[in-house]
Amino acid sequence: MNSLTQRLTLLTTLWVAIGLGLIAWFVVRTDERQIQTAADARLGSLLDAVVAAVAFDPAVGPLLLRPLADPEFDRPLSGHYWQITGPGGSQATSRSLWDSRLVPPLRESEGVRARDVDGPRAERLRLLERDVQIEGRFGRILITAQVAVAREGTDEEIASLRRNVILAFALLGTGLVAVVALLVIWGLRPLRRTQQELVEVREGRRQHMDVAAPTEIAPLVAEIEALIEQNRATVDRARNHVGNLAHALKTPIAVLRNALQTGDVAGARAQSATLERLVQHHLRRARAGALAGTAGAESTPLAIAEALATALRRLTAARGIVIRVSGESEARIRADSQDLTEMLGNLMENACKYGNGQVAVRVEQAAPGRVVIEVADDGPGLPEGEDGVALLRGVRLDEAKPGSGLGLAIVSDLAALYDGYLTLETSPRLGGLAARLHLPGRLATETHRGPEPYRGPDWPGLSAPRR
Amino acid sequence: MRLLIVEDSPELHQQLRTGLTEAGFAVDGAMDGEEAFYLGETEPYDAVVLDLGLPRLDGLTVLRRWRAAERAMPVLILTARDSWTEKVEGLNAGADDYLAKPFAMAELVARLNALIRRSNGVAKTELVFGEVRLDTAARAVSRAGQAVRLTALEYGMLAYLALHAGRPISKTELTEHLYAQDFDRDSNTLEVIVARLRRKLGDSLIETVRGQGYRLIAAGSG
Numbered sequence: 193m194n195s196l197t198q199r200l201t202l203l204t205t206l207w208v209a210i211g212l213g214l215i216a217w218f219v220v221r222t223d224e225r226q227i228q229t230a231a232d233a234r235l236g237s238l239l240d241a242v243v244a245a246v247a248f249d250p251a252v253g254p255l256l257l258r259p260l261a262d263p264e265f266d267r268p269l270s271g272h273y274w275q276i277t278g279p280g281g282s283q284a285t286s287r288s289l290w291d292s293r294l295v296p297p298l299r300e301s302e303g304v305r306a307r308d309v310d311g312p313r314a315e316r317l318r319l320l321e322r323d324v325q326i327e328g329r330f331g332r333i334l335i336t337a338q339v340a341v342a343r344e345g346t347d348e349e350i351a352s353l354r355r356n357v358i359l360a361f362a363l364l365g366t367g368l369v370a371v372v373a374l375l376v377i378w379g380l381r382p383l384r385r386t387q388q389e390l391v392e393v394r395e396g397r398r399q400h401m402d403v404a405a406p407t408e409i410a411p412l413v414a415e416i417e418a419l420i421e422q423n424r425a426t427v428d429r430a431r432n433h434v435g436n437l438a439h440a441l442k443t444p445i446a447v448l449r450n451a452l453q454t455g456d457v458a459g460a461r462a463q464s465a466t467l468e469r470l471v472q473h474h475l476r477r478a479r480a481g482a483l484a485g486t487a488g489a490e491s492t493p494l495a496i497a498e499a500l501a502t503a504l505r506r507l508t509a510a511r512g513i514v515i516r517v518s519g520e521s522e523a524r525i526r527a528d529s530q531d532l533t534e535m536l537g538n539l540m541e542n543a544c545k546y547g548n549g550q551v552a553v554r555v556e557q558a559a560p561g562r563v564v565i566e567v568a569d570d571g572p573g574l575p576e577g578e579d580g581v582a583l584l585r586g587v588r589l590d591e592a593k594p595g596s597g598l599g600l601a602i603v604s605d606l607a608a609l610y611d612g613y614l615t616l617e618t619s620p621r622l623g624g625l626a627a628r629l630h631l632p633g634r635l636a637t638e639t640h641r642g643p644e645p646y647r648g649p650d651w652p653g654l655s656a657p658r659r
Numbered sequence: 660m661r662l663l664i665v666e667d668s669p670e671l672h673q674q675l676r677t678g679l680t681e682a683g684f685a686v687d688g689a690m691d692g693e694e695a696f697y698l699g700e701t702e703p704y705d706a707v708v709l710d711l712g713l714p715r716l717d718g719l720t721v722l723r724r725w726r727a728a729e730r731a732m733p734v735l736i737l738t739a740r741d742s743w744t745e746k747v748e749g750l751n752a753g754a755d756d757y758l759a760k761p762f763a764m765a766e767l768v769a770r771l772n773a774l775i776r777r778s779n780g781v782a783k784t785e786l787v788f789g790e791v792r793l794d795t796a797a798r799a800v801s802r803a804g805q806a807v808r809l810t811a812l813e814y815g816m817l818a819y820l821a822l823h824a825g826r827p828i829s830k831t832e833l834t835e836h837l838y839a840q841d842f843d844r845d846s847n848t849l850e851v852i853v854a855r856l857r858r859k860l861g862d863s864l865i866e867t868v869r870g871q872g873y874r875l876i877a878a879g880s881g
Contacts, residue, residue, distance in 0.1 A: 438833070466763055472741075500743065510773055530744045537743025562813060587867035 197376045204372040208365040216361040220354050223286070227353070228417030231318060231346045232306055237607070238262070239304065239320045242274050248326050258347045264288065267577030269313055269340030278335050292363045297321055297336035309340065316343040326642035382409050394418060437474045441467065446590040466599040491529035493536070493565050493633075494521045497553045500540050502532065508544050523563045525633035532631075535606050536565065538599035539627045543569035550622055563633030602629070607631060660705040660775055661836045665695040665721070666737070667713050674829040678764040683798060683811040683820065684771070685839040692716025699725050702730050703835050705775050705819075707866035708767070711738040711749065719752050733774040739795065762857055772796060779822040786821045788875065791860050793821050800860070807859050812837060816852050820865060820875035829872040 210396045238260070245256040259265075264272035265286040275285045276295045285293065292312035298305060304322045311317040319340040336361040381457040382405050392398045401420075403412045444466045450457035492515065525532055536553075543551040547569030558564040604614045612631035619626035662684045668671040670726070671686055679686050687702065689695035692713040699707060699749055710716035723732055727762055738745070741759035755778070756770050768786040772795050776784070784796040790803040798814060800807045809817065815837050820828060830849050838844050853873060868874050 231865075320692060503747040503757075506750045506755060507746075509755070510777060530742065533744045533747060534742055537746065565859045 196380060197373065199370060200376045201373045206213075207447055210366045210367050212361045214562070214647075215355050220357050223353050223357075224350050227346060227349050231341075232320070235306075235320050235339060235341055235614065238274075238341070239322055239337060242339055243244050243322060243324050244327065246276055246324055246335055246540045248278060248328050248335060249328060252329075254278035254335050256283050256284065257625055260286070269318075271313075271315065271344065273311070273317070273340045274339075275338045276335055277338070279333060294319065294338050294340055297323075297338060299323060301334060308343065311340065311342060316347070317341065318346070319342050354460055354519040361621070366468065382406055390416065433474060440470050440474070444470065445518075489528040490524050490526055491532045492521075492591060493523055493525050493532060493555045493563060494519055496529060496533050497540070497555065497565070500537050501553065504540055504544055511544075511549065513544050513549050513551060515544070515545070515551045515553070515556075517553045519553075519565075520563075520635065521555075521635040522556055523555050523557055523633055524636050525563050525631045527612075527631060531606055531610070535603045535629060536567070538603050539567040539629065540567075541623070542566050542599050542627070543571075546571040547622075547624055550624075552622060557633070557635055558630065561632060561634060562633055565631070566619075566626055567629070567631045569617075569620045569624040571624035573618045574616060574625045603627075603629065660818060661687070661703070662697070662705060662771065662838065663698055663702070663704045663707045664688045665692075665708065665713065665718065666710045667691060667708075674764075674828075675767075679708075679771075680811075681770065682764075682768045683814050683816065685837055685842065687840045690714075692721045695720045696724055698840075699719040699730055699732070700728055702840065703832075705769050705836060705863065706732045706736050706778070707732055707733050708771070709754070711740055711745075719749065722749070722754060724751050734780040735767075735770060735774060737767070761870075769796060772798070776822065781822055785822075787862075788821065788824070788864060792865055793817065802860050809856075809859065812852055813856055813859075816849070817856055817860075818876075820873060824875045827871040827874040833872070 194380045204559065221420045241260055242256065245258045245260075246254060247257045248254050256274075256276070260274065262272060265288050267273060267288055270288045273286050273294060275283060275289065277297050282307060283293070289312060294311075294317075295309050298321070305321055306318070306320050309317050309319050309604045317340040319338060321336055321338040322333045324337055326335055329400050356577075360593050380479060382403060382562065386403050386405065386409065389398065390405055401413055401417055403409075444463045447461040448460055448467070451457075451463060455641045497517045501517050504515060505513070540551065548571055550570040552566075552568045554566045555566075556564050556566070595649070600616075607614050607629060610631055612629065615628045617626045617628065618624075660683070662679055664672065664675050664679065664686055665691050666675055666688070669690075672690065675684050676688055687704070689698050689699060693715045695709070695713065695718075695744075695822075696716060698704075709718050709722060710861065713721070718736065718738070725734070726731075734753065735756040735758060736749045736751075736754045737758050737760065739760040746757045756773055758767060758770060773784075776782075776795055780797075784794060785801050786793040786795065792801045794800070795818060798818075800809055802815065816833060819833065833849055834844050853867075857865060864876060866874050866876060
């Protein structure tokens with residue numbers, strides 16, 4: 193079942209049915225008992241009247257000295273009966289019993305006994321009976337007095353009570369379910385409006401979402417707004433890139449065409465190289481532009497560095513370069529992992545290319561919210577008198593020659609897209625270049641562990657070099 | 660040295676075939692992933708050039724299946740996909756080298772030579788056997804300082820024997836590594852090639868091991 197309305201309504205119905213059903217059952221039972229008790233009390237006083245009037249005449253058997261006040265006992269088969277039973281089965285009954293008799297007495301216990309029996313009209317009777325000892329001329333005589341009244345009245349009372357209670361609770365339950373269903377439908381209305389506006393945005397009929405959303409949904413709407421905005425920015429960037437690419441390609445194509453017409457093979461070759469470099473550059477830019485700031489992206493720098501190290505060891509197997517990766521495994525960087533792989537891949541490849549066989553990658557949290565990845569080598573390092581920052585600032589992507597500053601420029605460019613930056617220093621440990629990539633990030637475990645000292649190749653964070 | 664080229668673009672496939680044949684390799688080709696997997700699983704190649712975007716079965720899957728079937732020949736991935744994520748994926752799936760298109764044929768040949776050398780446990784590019792020197796990078800052979808011109812088959816046989824120096828190589832193995840699949844194979848031609856190599860480089864370089872094949876004497880410093 194995939195509808196919230198259906199789910200909530202079903203759950204409410206179930207709960208209301210069980211809950212209210214139990215309460216109704218309890219209420220009905222309590223009231224039934226009360227009605228029965230009241231009826232038994234009335235019957236008890238009738239029995240008392242019979243007992244008070246009982247006498248015994250040896251000639252006729254048990255008899256009532258005074259008739260009972262209620263005329264119903266004299267009307268045949270009225271539903272009100274009494275019967276007294278003396279020794280040897282001698283009996284006297286109310287006139288209402290006519291030619292029938294009540295059930296014989298049980299005489300099994302002291303005091304008043306109550307039970308339900310069948311009456312002369314096959315009606316259900318409530319019967320009370322009690323044993324009485326009478327002092328007579330012939331000693332003590334045991335007489336049992338029975339009084340019975342038809343249950344019809346009581347049963348009707350109970351049935352009507354049950355009907356009323358069930359009706360009341362059913363109404364209450366239906367009302368509750370209806371209210372919940374209404375609440376859900378009403379509560380979800382902003383979502384429906386949001387969806388409607390999204391459709392309009394998608395179809396280009398509106399630019400922004402204008403839903404006045406309640407506080408619970410407002411963040412969602414805001415996020416969707418942000419997503420739309422980001423999407424728009426991405427599309428704009430892509431459009432810009434396509435434009436730039438087209439412009440950048442036009443010149444070399446023109447030159448190439450001329451070179452081909454004049455049979456200038458060397459010129460054609462040079463232009464095709466230029467074209468190739470441009471295509472590479474714009475492909476990378478496009479990739480970066482498309483991925484930059486993608487929502488929710490987070491990547492694990494240590495794992496990425498390890499994977500790159502494994503790949504680079506394969507690529508440089510002939511040179512046997514030792515690549516060490518160490519640092520904070522819990523570090524997370526707020527960047528798409530493909531982009532981080534691209535940045536780190538370029539830095540580590542450079543280190544392999546210009547180093548003399550030693551490359552060390554270290555991941556550290558520099559400050560809360562800031563992760564630094566250092567890629568160091570034992571190569572010649574920064575040229576004498578060169579400032580790393582100035583060096584980077586001087587590099588422009590489309591002017592850089594392949595193999596020289598191009599890799600670093602891509603890294604610097606990508607880092608900037610993620611609100612980060614690249615610095616170049618001299619590595620104090622290996623003596624060559626130390627490229628430090630500063631990016632926004634955090635530790636997955638919120639407990640802050642300070643940067644650990646370098647402990648040599650046996651440190652578990654290091655991966656063993658493979659030849 | 661026998662190569663498998665897996666490339667689905669007909670033009671590039673033909674260019675690779677021509678270029679690598681000219682460079683002295685015996686070349687088989689596959690145009691889709693399934694054919695590539697079958698050939699790589701059944702034929703003894705010295706190296707494979709593998710494109711990634713292939714019909715029927717993509718290159719990475721082909722590579723993973725070869726490695727799962729314990730086919731250990733060196734594989735060079737040749738692809739237009741040049742992001743580091745893709746490189747890492749390819750290399751960690753079992754590729755030995757990764758070359759992004761567009762590429763220069765000379766670089767591909769150099770990398771293949773290096774791969775084949777490394778897969779045979781030879782680190783140096785130049786192999787020396789007495790007065791005979793074999794430069795595997797330049798594919799050049801000299802005897803006592805004098806350059807010796809060899810045909811593609813002659814060079815192929817010499818290089819194969821040199822990479823396995825000291826071990827007798829059967830005629831069957833030589834045939835499998837010197838000729839492409841659709842080539843008319845005749846083991847008698849091997850004897851002719853050996854005879855020509857002995858004439859050009861000296862009789863003692865290659866010895867005949869009765870019933871086992873040919874062996875290049877490992878006397879030199881490898």
